[in-house]
Amino acid sequence: MALTSDLKPQRKPGFHLELLDGEMLLLHPAQGRVLHCNQTATLIWQLCDGQRTIQEIAALLEEAYPESASEVMRDVAAALEAFCAADALTFA
Amino acid sequence: MLPPPSRPFVPPMRSPSPEWRRRLVAYAGDAVAIEYHEPCGARLVEFLFGRTPAYAAGSPALTFRLRFLGAGRGLGLYREDRLIYRGVAEGYLAELLMGEVCRHLAEHSQGGAVFHAAALSRGGRAVLLVGATGAGKSTLAAWLALRGFAYLTDELIFLPSGSLHIQPFIRPINLKAPSLEVLPQLKGEAFQPHTLPSAGGLLIAPEALNPQGLWEAPPIGAILFPCYTPQGPAQFERLSSAASALHLLQSLVNGPSLPSRGLAEAARLAQAAPAYRLRYAHFGEVEASFSQCPDLR
Structure with a gap:
């Protein structure tokens, strides 16, 4: 699925997560796979509430991490692709 | 009709007599029992499981039995009533028994x-x-x-x-x-x-x-x-x-x-x-x- 910046990602239910020192392990018991997310991906996951667009999520991260603004969109895209591969998101 | 293939005689696993000894091996919320009769069985069981708890709250889920099969025929190891090893290689039997016990206790652990x-x-x-x-x-x-x-x-x-x-x-x-x-x-x-x-x-x-x-x-x-x-x-x-x-x-x-x-x-x-x-x-x-x-x- 092509991710356009106006899409609103929403976390799917049923995933178990463990937060450890700012990083996250994400697991769906039925699938058995575990996704290891760094601090940025963890934050992106938490922002996927179905209300914010991808562009808005990126803007929030750029504001929080101005020194890394040039990499934000790339990190957002990579995180969303990983979540999609784990079937962890829907899009409105 | 061809005659059935001959198989070497394996003595059936009869119910243990009162002379048999029994050692529980308890770990991770489960337990197995090991029954043995001969002195070599006692030595082997002590070598393998002498440091594991011998008390369990419930009945053991599985029983292994060590039996001396006769001169020159070595030991028999039974998992319940099924013979899983017969021979004179004590070390092979020990490794097999230890592996079977560990695997069962790990896979059936509770708590x-x-x-x-x-x-x-x-x-x-x-x-x-x-x-x-x-x-x-x-x-x-x-x-x-x-x-x-x-x-x-x-x-x-x-x-x-x-x-x-x-x-x-x-x-x-x-x-x-x-x-x-x-x-x-x-x-x-x-x-x-x-x-x-x-x-x-x-x-x-x-x-x-x-x-x-x-x-x-x-x-x-x-x-x-x-x-x-x-x-x-x-x-x-x-x-x-x-x-x-x-x-x-x-x-x-x-x-x-x-x-x-x-x-x-x-x-x-x-x-x-x-x-x-x-x-x-x-x-x-x-x-x-x-x-x-x-x-x-």
């Missing part, structure tokens, strides 16, 4: 998480060596024991739910021939009274590698994920708690029977102690890594 891990202690702290079969846990555990660490197990640890007090499955260390080549002192006279040659290696009694008799696992001081890599470069790096939990999940034996496949248990253990990944080609690299790490000295 916590079971990990493939070796465990040793020193200075009031436990060090866990976590990894699947073939990662080099036993060899590294033996090397550490020879350097003053108190050996606890080379195969299984149990982490009861809600507790960080690990319970090692204390058993003989099982070393294969390649491991013995790099630890030749274990083949020497000093260890001979405590060893049993197995198929392709040696079983060494836990008492020989923990002479001080420190059998209670202390609080966890460090978690190590070792990987013997004969060709690759050495690597020693601190892992984040999340990375440690991910690696622990890969060594979790009873994940499918735990809530969220044991994710919470792995995370809890990962947060209990610092974790390190160690890739090494020889023990000199292990020594260098340990010397630079306060958690492992």
Whole structure:
């Protein structure tokens, strides 16, 4: 699925997560796979509430991490692709 | 019609008489029973399971039986009423029985998480060596024991739910021939009274590698994920708690029977102690890594 910046990602239910020192392990018991997310991906996951667009999520991260603004969109895209591969998101 | 093929006679497993002895092996919320009759059975069972609890709250789920089959025919090992080994190779039988018992107890554990891990202690702290079969846990555990660490197990640890007090499955260390080549002192006279040659290696009694008799696992001081890599470069790096939990999940034996496949248990253990990944080609690299790490000295 092509991710356009106006899409609103929403976390799917049923995933178990463990937060450890700012990083996250994400697991769906039925699938058995575990996704290891760094601090940025963890934050992106938490922002996927179905209300914010991808562009808005990126803007929030750029504001929080101005020194890394040039990499934000790339990190957002990579995180969303990983979540999609784990079937962890829907899009409105 | 062809006659049925002839098979060697195997005496049926009759109900044990009152002379049979019975030893429970309890671990991780489950138990098996081992019944034996002959003196060699008693010696073998004590060698393999003398350090595991012999009391269980419920009935054992499985019974193994050791039976002397007659002169020249050796021992028979039965799993319930099914003969699984017959022969004169005591070491092979010992390794088989130990493996069967460990596998059953790990897979039927209750009340916590079971990990493939070796465990040793020193200075009031436990060090866990976590990894699947073939990662080099036993060899590294033996090397550490020879350097003053108190050996606890080379195969299984149990982490009861809600507790960080690990319970090692204390058993003989099982070393294969390649491991013995790099630890030749274990083949020497000093260890001979405590060893049993197995198929392709040696079983060494836990008492020989923990002479001080420190059998209670202390609080966890460090978690190590070792990987013997004969060709690759050495690597020693601190892992984040999340990375440690991910690696622990890969060594979790009873994940499918735990809530969220044991994710919470792995995370809890990962947060209990610092974790390190160690890739090494020889023990000199292990020594260098340990010397630079306060958690492992």
